[in-house]
Amino acid sequence: MPNVEALQDSEHKEHYELLRIFSFGTYNDYVARKDELPELTPQQVNKLRKLTVVSLALRFKNIPYDTLMQDLDVSTVREVEDILIDTIYSGLIQGKLDQKLRCFVVKYAVGRDTRHEYIDDMIQKLTTWKEQSVEICEKINTILTLAEKQQEDEKTREEGIRTKIASRASERGKGFASSGAGLRPGEDFALYAEAGPRRGAPSKQRMHSMGRKGRIQSSMTIPSHGQHHGAQRKRPMQTSRPGFKQHKKHQHRSINPNPAVSELQRTRQRLPIYAHRSKIIEAVNDNQVVILVGETGSGKTTQIPQYIWESDRAHARVAITQPRRVAAITVAQRVCEEANRGPLGDSVGYCVRFDDTTSKNTRLKFMTDGMLVREALLSPTLERYSVVVLDEAHERTLQTDILFGIVKRAMRKRKDLKVVVMSATLDVALFKRFFQDFKPAVIQIPGRMFQVDVFYTAKTQPDYLDSALVAVLQIHLEEKTSNGSILVFLTGQEDIETLETLLEEYARSLPADALKLMVCPIFAAMPREQQMKVFEPAPAGVRKVILATNIAETSITINGVRYVVDTGLVKQRSFVASSGMEMLQTESVSKAQAWQRTGRAGREAPGICYRLFPEETFEQLPERAIPDIQRVSLEVVVLQLKIMGIDDALAFDFIEKPLKTSLVKALEKLYALGALDNKGKLTTLGRQMAGLPVEPMYAVMLLKATELGCAEEALSVVAMLSVESIFYSPRDKKAEAAQSRARFVAYEGDQITLLNVFNGYIQCGSKQRNKWCRDHYINHRAMTRVESVRLQLKGYLEKLELPIDTSFPDIDPLRKSIVAGFFLNTAMRSVAEGLGGSKTAYKTMCGRSEIVKVHPSSSLFMRNPPPKWVVYNELVFTSKHYIRSVLVIEKEWLVELAPTFFAKKNNTDK
Incomplete structure (x- = not known):
């Protein structure tokens, strides 16, 4: 029977090279793409198929087919081949094994098992699967139970919010009455008449009182049921707020068209x-x-x-x-x-x-x-x-x-x-x-700006998404005479998708006489076609709710906005020079940003801005945001200046000088990555890095991959990491989405998981990819963009005349190339008192040590026991400190790939 040693046979050498031209090098790939590829003879196709199995058998460490046939309880070599292919590339064994063994093999294949990282252990354990599969099935059930619990928790949270809203209908006529009687902004939001030239200096004429719990509740007299609501609203007399000048229509028209x-x-x-x-x-x-x-x-x-x-x-x-x-x-x-x-x-x-x-x-x-x-x-x-x-x-x-x-x-x-x-x-x-x-x-x-009334909350909001949801619904039900759009400023994609789900759920239970709601999200990572929807006018009888990041402050103009809901928050990267780390964290906006957001409500008519924070908080905001040059890491800046022949970055004519400490850290990091020599001059590697349109760490990863013979895999990983929103989870199918995602999860970490997704996507053939994405809860538009990014990155490597090979099926070269780029982001497992003694805590190894945890979205989040050494792509500060895009590594690789930073006699893991 053929085994892995057959790779050395002259009979297979020709076809082994043939395999390497494919993205996976498999028979399945040839079948899916044969219309695009040179025609093979039946003999060549047969050999290609056999060699595919031989290549897959690399993971099985020379186990002969007769042993596999016995262990897998099949009678022919063809059945063995089918099982191997299905196991490796699909993570399932379709109709070959019973349910318990299938669960066992699936979990082993995706790396959730606690034993060894290679699939040869799976074969060795198949004979004792009856006992071991119970443990694996329990793990699967735990994952599914957690997904179901998350769904139940969301439902419970929604019911809580729904109860809060409903209860207001019986509190002195406040709240959303079932008849459609609307709430008015008031008890929690204060509207100030402002006079004088100072921006942000409202007069102390308080138009509405502040309400308890920081909610938007009416303190005005609400007409009894059956009275006309729209005629009762009172607006204060105001002089125009600086920056929000009110113009008459004829003032906007400079000519007679x-x-x-x-x-x-x-x-x-x-x-x-x-x-x-x-x-x-x-x-x-x-x-x-x-x-x-x-x-x-x-x-x-x-x-x-x-x-x-x-x-x-x-x-x-x-x-x-x-x-x-x-x-x-x-x-x-x-x-x-x-x-x-x-x-x-x-x-x-x-x-x-x-x-x-x-x-x-x-x-x-x-x-x-x-x-x-x-x-x-x-x-x-x-x-x-x-x-x-x-x-x-x-x-x-x-x-x-x-x-x-x-x-x-x-x-x-x-x-x-x-x-x-x-x-x-x-x-x-x-x-x-x-x-x-x-x-x-x-x-x-001068702009075309109308008066915008500003409301604040009485107290700081413990849950700004909850407050934003209530604000949007109150605006929608109160402002029945206007179908003006509502623009909500949120911190990022996760917040946007959460609020989108909640609003769509509530939209189905609105009163019959209310306008319909059309929720339109927009953030930078969205596919272009979806972004364009936000600029389309809402149909008759429909109000548009735009959920946006700070991209909507000034960069784009959306017509029809009458109401702005401002959380006062923005998510951005900040560099901490003392620790040498860049973190993604949520921060308060500046006053200038808050006024820019407010102004979006007054472009075409008078508008209203609801700020989900107290006036006192606004007064304490900085006048303007800190510019990026003084806030983020500067490796890219230094590298670009070096390419332009400017060795001393401080001598460059910046509009505002960067911090010296940040420049020093950037020089140190580029030296560690090999981009600079000990005199601060660009190395050959540094010039190649500058030729790639990616961050320096990713550039080193790609360049190292060309040395280690795994550039094809590295290109796929970098492209996948460059595009957000790869996975999606429909609200009513979270458990199914989690189960589907588990098929791709890799024992070695998130980057290999993403590689599995990309490989599965490419393998299915271009005509079936859209359906494949739907079946696996993967964003097809995002994957299309991944293909485009990957193709362009490959073009950059080809311009540098670097070899683009594949190490299939060995993934260790890829893992090493990732370590070469991200060794400064190494973390070691640590029992952290600050995290309740959790064994899943890690300590970062470079700069000032931080205690962090693996992000819940990581494929390693539930791994037990957790790996001892990892590298990560991103550090995220929210309520806790998390690392994202995490890869399992061997400690010895640090010494091999970054000897300057990691001594051979490192006793930190004792």
Whole structure:
């Protein structure tokens, strides 16, 4: 019978090489893709199939087929082959074994068992499966029970919220009455009339009293049942709040639109910025730098690039940067539609990471700030552009701050290069000071802003999602005469999906006379097609509820918003220089961010903003957010500056200097990764890292994988980690989703789990992938993006002329390549007093040690016993300190791959 030694036979060598050209190298893959591949003879196909089984048998350590046949209780080699293939690649044994043994094999295959990591142990244990399968089945049941309990807990929580809401109907006429009588904002939200020039300085005329429990309850007299509710609302007389100036309709129209022009052109002409068109074009022609301050709704983002192009169609080539990919894409699509000069990608296009629609004909190129920085690495003077527009400059992202220095250097060498800095805030002194040598022109464009009433809660909210849910429902049932959209600011995807589920559940039980609810989430990781839905108008009789991250503060404009619910929170990365770690944590917004959020309610009509925090909390917020350059890790910045020939990062002309401690830590980290030599100069590895559009750690991982012969697998893992929302769990099928996900779970950790998912997705064939994703509760759009990201990353490696091989089926080379990139993120199992003595606690090994736990979403969360040594991709600070994307490693690999940091005689694990 053939065994693993057959790989050495000359008969199989040809076909062994043939296997390597496939993403998996399996017979199943050939069958799925045979229409796309060269035709094989029947003899070659047969040998390919046999060799597939031989390759799979690598995990079975030379066990002959006759032994397998006996242990698996089958009579033919073909049946053995079928079982092996199904076990390895599907995690199931379809119709071959009874249920108990199937559970045992599944759990062994996905790595939940507590014995050894290789499947040869599975074969050795098959003869005693009767006793051992009981334990494995119990583990499966535990997983399913936990999933079911989570579902029950959510139902209990919802019932609690529903009870709270219902109880208010009987409290002095407050709350959501079953008849549809609405609550009014009041008892918990205070509306202040504000006068005077100081922003955020409300007068002490209190319009409503604060209610208990921090909920939005009415303290006004609610009409008795049957009275007209909408006529009873009273609004205070107010002078306009700075930044929220109320205009009459005729003030918005600067010209009488020509009825012959298209509706799009009439829309353009109605924008406040249109009246200043000539002045803007003149300023750009006469000055090298123009600073343009445009309030929300002025039209600066879509119109300025078109004005520049229209004034010089023959020569203008304009780069327009945005901090976020969603904004770059949506603005490009809108401008392309307005310009009406060909499809997207011709005269107007966008370029974001892993997605470039531009061509040689493109005159208006919308891009993320990071993409223009990458272009500057090859062309420091930005030769291909006549004008660079830096939009949303007030956000002060890391790449935007680098761009300020880059364009300033380029302008000194190119007098013909024009720069337009656009900001939504009035604080432009910093920009004027930075460009003072060029005597910048400053233009202020008034926005189309109506009065916005602001409400606060009486107390800090213990559960901001609960409060947001109540606020949305109260607004919806109270404001029956308006179908204005509600915009809710949340911290991230998890919060958005949770609130989306709750709102959709409540929407099914709304009163018959209430408007229907249409929930539209938007966050950066969403597929583009889904993001576009948020810009579509709501159908008649439907109110749109937009659940968004801070992406909706200024980067995108959503029409129809009348109500804003602001949690006052934002999730962002922060670098702690003392520990050398970057953490993802939830923080309070600044006052400037809070006012930007408020302003989204007053673009088209008077609006209301509900802040889910007390006024005292608002007064304590910082005036503006700390810029990224002083908050996040700077390895990318240092690497980019080194490529541009700037060895001393502090000598670079930053708009605001970064912290010296952060720069020192960045230099140390790049040296540890091998990007810099002991003199701080770029190494060959460092130059290769700079050529990859990924974070330095991922770049090292990919480059090491080319050395270890596992680049194919590494590309798949990095692509999967670059895309969020791979898995989804329908609210009513959480247990089924958890069970389906268990098929992919790898004993070795999350990265290998993701590799299993990608392999399964590719193996099923292009025509079946959509159905496969539905069956396995996997986001098909996300997987399509993974394919695109992987293909582009592979192209970068090919440009570097690096070998792209596969180590299939051995995954240790892949694990080692991950360690090579992430060894600074090593953690050792530790009994931590701070975590209740839990054996699942870990201590980080580099910098200041932190006690952390494996995140509940990790495939290693329930592993028992937990592995002793792991590396992780991300540190998350929420109510606890978690590590995410965790991989099991061998301690010896640290010494092998990072000898500078880990001595051979390391006694820390004693």
